[in-house]
Amino acid sequence: MASLVLPGGAATGIGSLPGTDIVEAQRIVLGELPDLPHLPELPARGPGADMIGRGAAFLVDLPVELYAARWRVASRGGRDLRVARDFLDRDLDTLTEQASEYEGLVKIQAVGPWTLAASLDLPVGGALLHDPGAARDLAGSLAEGLRAHVQNVRARLPHATVLLQLDEPSLPAVLAGHIPTESGFGVLRPVENTTARDALGELITAVEAPVVVHCCAADVPFAVLREAGAAAVSIDLSLVTDLDGLGEWLDAGLGLFAGVQAAAPATMAESIRGVWRKLGFPLEQMSGQVVVTPPCGLAGTAQSQVVKVLTACREAAHQLVG
Secondary structure, eight states: OOOOOOOTTEEOOOSBOSSSOHHHHHHHHHHHOTTSOBOOBOGGGOTTSSHHHHHHHTOSSOOEEEETTEEEEOSSOOHHHHHHHHHHHHHHHHHHHHHTTOOEEEEEEEEOHHHHHHHSBOTTSSBGGGOHHHHHHHHHHHHHHHHHHHHHHHHHSTTEEEEEEEEOTTHHHHHHTOOBOTTSSSBOOOOOHHHHHHHHHHHHHHHTSOEEEEOOSSSOOHHHHHHHTOSEEEEETTTOOOHHHHHHHHHTTOEEEEEOOOSOHHHHHHHHHHHHHHHTOOGGGGGGTEEEEOSSOOTTSOHHHHHHHHHHHHHHHHHTOO
């Protein structure tokens, strides 16, 4: 597990923003989140800019295509995959142009192996997750692609420390056996915790960078993520019911990206302090372990509200210091 040192009183975004202008989106992120900026994702640009299309662009020797509005494994990559990679290249070029001299922690995002396996179809139909061998191959392919991605970003931002965020919104459903079959009348068998842990752990080891796992669900599998070697977890603080699991996570000295709804910064900060007090940790420990974020991506937020949301996160984070 690569170590992670968080800047005190930092805020960041989950990833997605509204709109289609990557130059403006990156400018906003660097301006509003100077202590922990991220590479924005703009799914409004269409297929290939979405979470699954972008994730597929990282796969090595595993081409994909769009079919009936879903991504599936293909015999060879075509226009859809080229579009996804073109979006990624343009976004990275923009990050390089605006932040090549940036010093500090910078975050990049990619869909995790289990959410991708639950969302990507086999050529014959049905989620790739249905085939354990294919799911293993997918995880290995993604690990190889993300290792190269991290190295690419490091070369572009030589003064920065790269943090990789894995988006795993479907992981709890994968573990619980709640992913529907193609017909919708059944569900796929659950993936064992140890299997999920091992695939995540191999990916985290491969990328040679600290990893934060984003999971905006009530049943975040803290133990699986901790044993896999994640350096931080990103959650919607209002949804979490497993306070014991969260307490064990924090007691291990790991990072918490605390997602809170935009409000007055003092209110946001107090909601985080409230959980911290309930868990029994000293408040002075908080600023070194906590980063303030929105609860989830902002793709569905009105463009006029994005700056207000990010500003509120930044000001709330500043109030956690001291």
